[in-house]
Amino acid sequence: xxxxxxxxxxxxxxxxxxxxxxxxxxxxxxxxxxxxxxxxxxxxxxxxxxxxxxxxxxxxxxxxxxxxxxxxxxxxxxxxxxxxxxxxxxxxxxxxxxxxxxxxxxxxxxxxxxxxxxxxxxxxxxxxxxxxxxxxxxxxxxxxxxxxxxxxxxxxxxxxxxxxxxxxxxxxxxxxxxxxxxxxxxxxxxxxxxxxxxxxxxxxxxxxxxxxxxxxxxxxxxxxxxxxxxxxxxxxxxxxxxxxxxxxxxxxxxxxxxxxxxxxxxxxxxxxxxxxxxxxxxxxxxxxxx
Amino acid sequence: xxxxxxxxxxxxxxxxxxxxxxxxxxxxxxxxxxxxxxxxxxxxxxxxxxxxxxxxxxxxxxxxxxxxxxxxxxxxxxxxxxxxxxxxxxxxxxxxxxxxxxxxxxxxxxxxxxxxxxxxxxxxxxxxxxxxxxxxxxxxxxxxxxxxxxxxxxxxxxxxxxxxxxxxxxxxxxxxxxxxxxxxxxxxxxxxxxxxxxxxxxxxxxxxxxxxxxxxxxxxxxxxxxxxxxxxxxxxxxxxxxxxxxxxxxxxxxxxxxxxxxxxxxxxxxxxx
Numbered sequence: 085x086x087x088x089x090x091x092x093x094x095x096x097x098x099x100x101x102x103x104x105x106x107x108x109x110x111x112x113x114x115x116x117x118x119x120x121x122x123x124x125x126x127x128x129x130x131x132x133x134x135x136x137x138x139x140x141x142x143x144x145x146x147x148x149x150x151x152x153x154x155x156x157x158x159x160x161x162x163x164x165x166x167x168x169x170x171x172x173x174x175x176x177x178x179x180x181x182x183x184x185x186x187x188x189x190x191x192x193x194x195x196x197x198x199x200x201x202x203x204x205x206x207x208x209x210x211x212x213x214x215x216x217x218x219x220x221x222x223x224x225x226x227x228x229x230x231x232x233x234x235x236x237x238x239x240x241x242x243x244x245x246x247x248x249x250x251x252x253x254x255x256x257x258x259x260x261x262x263x264x265x266x267x268x269x270x271x272x273x274x275x276x277x278x279x280x281x282x283x284x285x286x287x288x289x290x291x292x293x294x295x296x297x298x299x300x301x302x303x304x305x306x307x308x309x310x311x312x313x314x315x316x317x318x319x320x321x322x323x324x325x326x327x328x329x330x331x332x333x334x335x336x337x338x339x340x341x342x343x344x345x346x347x348x349x350x351x352x353x354x355x356x357x358x359x360x361x362x363x364x365x366x367x368x369x370x371x372x373x374x
Numbered sequence: 375x376x377x378x379x380x381x382x383x384x385x386x387x388x389x390x391x392x393x394x395x396x397x398x399x400x401x402x403x404x405x406x407x408x409x410x411x412x413x414x415x416x417x418x419x420x421x422x423x424x425x426x427x428x429x430x431x432x433x434x435x436x437x438x439x440x441x442x443x444x445x446x447x448x449x450x451x452x453x454x455x456x457x458x459x460x461x462x463x464x465x466x467x468x469x470x471x472x473x474x475x476x477x478x479x480x481x482x483x484x485x486x487x488x489x490x491x492x493x494x495x496x497x498x499x500x501x502x503x504x505x506x507x508x509x510x511x512x513x514x515x516x517x518x519x520x521x522x523x524x525x526x527x528x529x530x531x532x533x534x535x536x537x538x539x540x541x542x543x544x545x546x547x548x549x550x551x552x553x554x555x556x557x558x559x560x561x562x563x564x565x566x567x568x569x570x571x572x573x574x575x576x577x578x579x580x581x582x583x584x585x586x587x588x589x590x591x592x593x594x595x596x597x598x599x600x601x602x603x604x605x606x607x608x609x610x611x612x613x614x615x616x617x618x619x620x621x622x623x624x625x626x627x628x629x630x631x632x633x634x635x636x637x638x639x640x641x642x643x644x645x646x647x
Contacts, residue, residue, distance in 0.1 A: 260474070260476070262472055262474060262476060263476050263478075265441075265446050265470075265472075266470065266472060266476045267489075267493070268446065268465060268466075269444050269445070269446065269465065269466060269468070269469070269470040269541075270466065270469075270489060270490040270493050270541055271465075271466035271490070271493050271494060272493050276493060280478075280489075280493075281478065284478070284480045285480075287480075359480070361479055361480040361481075361521045361523075362479075362480070364521060364523070364524070365479060365521065365523040369523075
């Protein structure tokens with residue numbers, strides 16, 4: 085057997101791939117890339133905050149009406165211990181609720197994609213669950229399951245399982261039927277097709293659902309706390325408004341935003357770490373189209 | 375394999391049954407109440423170690439024929455025989471290759487290549503050893519740890535072919551394996567397969583609409599009519615082996631080519647009438 089010699093070039097070693105050739109691994113280029121990525125959002129936020137601070141000071145707006153960013157920052161620093169305590173409560177609700185959403189969401193997606201009967205039976209209910217205003221269900225949950233952590237966990241789960249189910253179902257269905265046929269000719273049974281093709285193919289979709297899900301899960305926790313709670317950032321906001329502690333309300337909002345962004349970033353980082361093939365493929369395509 | 379065949383013939387023993395035999399195979403679909411015949415009483419036989427092409431206009435049912443032989447579809451009428459016996463449970467008995475490479479994007483070239491072995495329960499280490507041994511032949515040495523998207527179209531198709539060979543089946547069914555490649559890459563792949571096949575000792579059925587490909591690679595060519603597909607004629611490719619790609623410019627090749635094209639065009643005109 086003669087070796088095939090159309091392209092005799094050796095395989096690129098790590099760090100010498102196409103990305104390296106285009107200068108991505110050089111420190112200067114890396115720094116420039118990072119700056120390009122982070123500068124615009126940082127700049128626009130800084131500009132907005134500066135404008136806010138200046139306008140509030142110039143107009144002499146009272147603090148209870150609209151505190152300047154500096155006052156919110158002072159509040160964050162001065163009451164950090166109390167805020168941290170409530171943050172942990174809300175974070176626990178989000179984490180527990182999202183874990184439930186993930187388990188239920190993946191389970192439902194697999195059920196829906198595995199049999200037409202289940203799809204017809206379950207999918208409409210999944211969609212219907214999102215048409216009922218969560219704010220209407222939350223007080224009922226309070227009556228049904230109590231005043232503790234559980235109703236918040238349920239609200240978080242209810243609000244964030246939906247994008248997980250919908251995306252994962254799309255992912256499980258995204259498999260090329262010819263690919264399934266190929267596996268069958270190689271002797272694969274239904275379970276093997278599911279495990280070796282459908283599940284890996286659905287993971288990028290699942291992560292899309294997770295990213296949307298974590299972002300809205302924080303909203304779920306806050307709604308749960310508004311309706312009835314004794315702690316947590318949502319409860320803190322409800323307590324602070326009638327006392328005109330507006331800076332504290334804003335401090336809670338800042339923390340909730342940071343929490344949402346951090347959870348989203350965590351999901352994105354996990355996706356990159358777990359699906360390297362997906363990211364390199366996307367980057368390669370982006371480079372080809374430039 | 376062909377030498378074994380000839381010894382059997384020389385010693386006067388009972389002739390070996392053909393590796394693949396298709397008898398009066400018909401297939402029709404019913405779509406929205408409309409009856410659509412795709413194959414009409416197709417019969418053919420492929421001896422062990424033979425390279426046979428099936429050529430015909432698009433839509434003549436040649437891919438359906440291959441799907442039926444592979445066991446992915448059942449015929450409406452007729453039988454498929456493997457080694458002389460009716461093969462009702464034939465899914466997995468032959469290795470099948472599609473026009474699309476169908477490589478799993480999350481698997482390296484090596485892990486894609488061993489998919490068939492893996493599904494049969496061969497240990498990862500042993501599967502990798504068998505694949506590694508074939509990488510140079512398939513022009514993939516040094517690329518085994520790359521993901522498919524990093525490879526060229528030709529390399530991806532060779533990786534898919536490596537996976538097909540590593541299914542370790544005596545019969546390979548190739549459905550327009552180079553159909554999606556550009557003309558130059560396709561010619562290179564044909565020349566490569568020509569050299570490779572003789573050392574593989576496999577029986578190959580190739581479905582194609584490329585006249586040069588069919589003539590260069592095959593021992594015999596079945597010509598199909600437009601839908602519903604029937605075998606119009608069978609052409610023996612009398613070109614001596616071993617063949618080289620340069621054969622495509624020879625006079626003998628040109629004559630065979632003219633004959634085959636005339637046959638195909640006649641089919642085309644009949645369809646238009």
